[in-house]
Amino acid sequence: MEYPCEISYGKAITTLPLNPTGLGKLLCAGLNTVPCFASLNQSILNLGTGISVKEAEQILKILCQDVKLSFHKFEQLSNIKSAMDLHLEEQKVEHIVTFCEALDSMLDGGIPLGEVTEFCGAPGTGKSQFCLQLAVNACIPKCIGGVEGETVYIDTEGSFIIDRLVDIARSAVAHCHQVSVTQGRHGQSQCDLTMEKILESIHCLYCNGYKELMAIILLLQKILSQNQKIKLVVVDNLASLFRQNLNDMNLRRLLLATLAKTLLKIAADFNVAVVLTNQMTTKIIPREGNSHLIPAIGDTWAHVQTNKVVLSVDCHGDRSALLYKASNKKETRLPFEINNDGIRDFIHSYTQVRQPP
Amino acid sequence: MDEDKVSRNNADGNSNSAESEAYGSKEVLFDAESKIKAVLQKARISDETQILVLSDPDLANLSGLTHQDVQELKLHVAKKLVPQVPLNALQILKDESLQHWRLSVSCPMIDRILKGGILSGVITEISGESACGKTQLCLQLCLSVQLDQKHGGGAVYICTEDVFPSRRLQQLIKFFAKNKKSHRYGDNIFIEHVGDFESLDVCVERRLPTLLARGLVKLVVIDSVAALFRCHYTAAQVMERARHLSQFASVLHQLAKQHRIPVVCVNQVSASMGRAAGPSVTPALGLTWANQITCRIMMKRLSSSLCCEDPQSTHQKPGESSSSLNLPTYRVLSVVFAPHLAPANLKVCIDNTGIHGLEDI
Structure with missing residues (x-):
């Protein structure tokens, strides 16, 4: 008799549908849990307990069924994966490109799906631009390496400007067609990306105040489970809500923790990329008397995101992105540029700025 | 467990209220309104939306509901607070x-x-x-x-x-x-x-x-x-x-x-x-x-040395001749940041008819 007894170890036989007399005899013989039967067959059972061979056969059949059932359940409940499985899975993770090649390669191919990425920076460093660019890029068709998904864009401070989105989308369409032409065999564009398609794929929600954000995040699970195409959730700007009108620090911590938990869950459950923006704040070091900039809304929040990119502009107007936190990459700083087309690589001799028609 | 799912799905199919259409949600299986009232009374808060900021365990304690029902309750309040349906960008562009x-x-x-x-x-x-x-x-x-x-x-x-x-x-x-x-x-x-x-x-x-x-x-x-x-x-x-x-x-x-x-x-x-x-x-x-x-x-006055050089190159707009007596001081108007604008600098002058742009810098 072979069955994986370790699964239902310790399970009392009194819980099984056995007839009372048989059960009494088994208990008298000291066989009170399922694993006790592991190496027994009906003749041994007959000799040891005085149960007839036929009855013993029936008892063992019931036991066997029970074990099989629990084994089945056990298999269903636990999806235990080995590190190798995870490694293979990790290589399959899709990314949303940023159109800044240097940044993409820094992030192993772009903003990963299933993770939370945060962009922080002082005002005017390009946080909203990244959000708009990513919302557009989430729509890039699979045939040229995109994720072909849709976006939920949660705007908290009115920085979702449709004209700017149209500018970025227009350039992205042109860019994708160009890529598709060079990739295609017949010199023809295979991708059917249009401006309308991009705009239709971006779903906007406006939000005033932190309570509304909490409500939207709760409802987000419903939206995502209905629309499987959504691959990106953007919250621009997360910090401003929690820095206005919320003076109770304990409440803020609680809300942020709840929010963090929900967002991480959403990212993992629905395999979407979650992109948040955060402000910067000044941290004063009392002893030295000087100060430096750190991402806002506290240390609790700092633990949440998987990837954190800090954006900055120096006094000459040159922009740079610093990979501040990522579990498997080292801290790097690289330049990027924002022009009429959106986020692009920084090129030193970049002089020509294309005007949208 | 499976049976439970089926019955929920049925409830889904039957629900016709506008609210549940908005998010296609399952029908609230219990009387949410009365529960909300009870919670508000117990917690001594008057604002319904406050429920959203209470933690799940707190809410469970106050209402005596199970964890799942607490979630349902929060969703109900959330839906009331945010009745909007997400609009897509094309709709925004058209409207x-x-x-x-x-x-x-x-x-x-x-x-x-x-x-x-x-x-x-x-x-x-x-x-x-x-x-x-x-x-x-x-x-x-x-x-x-x-x-x-x-x-x-x-x-x-x-x-x-x-x-x-x-x-x-x-x-x-x-x-x-x-x-x-x-x-x-x-x-x-x-x-x-x-x-x-x-x-x-x-x-x-x-x-x-x-x-x-x-x-x-x-x-x-x-x-x-x-x-x-x-x-x-x-x-x-x-x-x-x-x-x-x-x-x-x-x-x-x-x-x-x-x-x-x-x-x-x-x-x-x-x-x-x-x-x-x-x-x-x-x-x-x-x-x-x-x-x-x-x-x-941001606005800036150009230094006076620049003003002395420039008056010759002043190009006057028609109908502005009256202002030629007082030579304008040049100023620079620059866009430092804006979500929809590129950084730009514009030379401007102010005369008695207002502020006028002259040329890009």
């Missing part, structure tokens, strides 16, 4: 009432670098040293908002620094009167002098909402924000100042959003020391304030 409108500055050059003008629904900051033309720009906005047929209306001008320059306004009105003759420009500008925080708070939090609710006012100018906030707090009260500033800004933000109007805040500058290169002055009030605004425009 102008969902977009931000732009308040023209009444100068084609400046409008060009601002892509149409000052954005509605957000806070725009105009900063610069003293006498660089901030107030001039604001006055012009107050008049130009009255010219806008579609979105325009009156303006509210809140002064905190010095007296309202009404003589200059009258001068500008004379010029603007050419555009729209019978219009009484002065009657549509509401001026408020504010000398301290108490009156500022009263003005912004009580009087302004009432005035805006009547729908006549389409522009709010605060000249300047820095004056009060800079002198009222000492260096040791940085935290307090930050809190007050962000609260003040959030009120303005709400008003701008709710009434879909542009809010313009004038800011002073402070010298930035210790930096070898870069601008010698930065807008005052620091990062706290900068985080609150959406667009930042």
Whole structure:
């Protein structure tokens, strides 16, 4: 008799549908849990307990069924994966490109799906631009390496400007067609990306105040489970809500923790990329008397995101992105540029700025 | 477990209420309203939305509900609070009432670098040293908002620094009167002098909402924000100042959003020391304030040496000949940041007809 007894170890036989007399005899013989039967067959059972061979056969059949059932359940409940499985899975993770090649390669191919990425920076460093660019890029068709998904864009401070989105989308369409032409065999564009398609794929929600954000995040699970195409959730700007009108620090911590938990869950459950923006704040070091900039809304929040990119502009107007936190990459700083087309690589001799028609 | 799922699905199919259509949610399986009432009573809170900020265990304790029911309860409140259905960008593009409108500055050059003008629904900051033309720009906005047929209306001008320059306004009105003759420009500008925080708070939090609710006012100018906030707090009260500033800004933000109007805040500058290169002055009030605004425009007076070189190259616009007596001082208007604008610099001059753009720098 072979069955994986370790699964239902310790399970009392009194819980099984056995007839009372048989059960009494088994208990008298000291066989009170399922694993006790592991190496027994009906003749041994007959000799040891005085149960007839036929009855013993029936008892063992019931036991066997029970074990099989629990084994089945056990298999269903636990999806235990080995590190190798995870490694293979990790290589399959899709990314949303940023159109800044240097940044993409820094992030192993772009903003990963299933993770939370945060962009922080002082005002005017390009946080909203990244959000708009990513919302557009989430729509890039699979045939040229995109994720072909849709976006939920949660705007908290009115920085979702449709004209700017149209500018970025227009350039992205042109860019994708160009890529598709060079990739295609017949010199023809295979991708059917249009401006309308991009705009239709971006779903906007406006939000005033932190309570509304909490409500939207709760409802987000419903939206995502209905629309499987959504691959990106953007919250621009997360910090401003929690820095206005919320003076109770304990409440803020609680809300942020709840929010963090929900967002991480959403990212993992629905395999979407979650992109948040955060402000910067000044941290004063009392002893030295000087100060430096750190991402806002506290240390609790700092633990949440998987990837954190800090954006900055120096006094000459040159922009740079610093990979501040990522579990498997080292801290790097690289330049990027924002022009009429959106986020692009920084090129030193970049002089020509294309005007949208 | 499977049976449970099936019954839920059935409930899904039967639900027809508009609310559940919006999010396609499953029908609330229990009487949410009465539960909400019970929770509110127990927790001694009056605001329903407060349920959203209570933690799950707290809520379970208060209501005696299971974990799953607590989630259901929160969802119910969430749906009531956010009845909106997500709109896609194409719908927004097609429907102008969902977009931000732009308040023209009444100068084609400046409008060009601002892509149409000052954005509605957000806070725009105009900063610069003293006498660089901030107030001039604001006055012009107050008049130009009255010219806008579609979105325009009156303006509210809140002064905190010095007296309202009404003589200059009258001068500008004379010029603007050419555009729209019978219009009484002065009657549509509401001026408020504010000398301290108490009156500022009263003005912004009580009087302004009432005035805006009547729908006549389409522009709010605060000249300047820095004056009060800079002198009222000492260096040791940085935290307090930050809190007050962000609260003040959030009120303005709400008003701008709710009434879909542009809010313009004038800011002073402070010298930035210790930096070898870069601008010698930065807008005052620091990062706290900068985080609150959406667009930042900076103005600067060009140094006098440049003024002496340039008068020959002045190209005058037709109909401006009367201004040739007083040689204009050149100023630079620059877009520092805005979500929809590229950084740009424009040379401008101010004459008795207003502020005009000359050329890109």
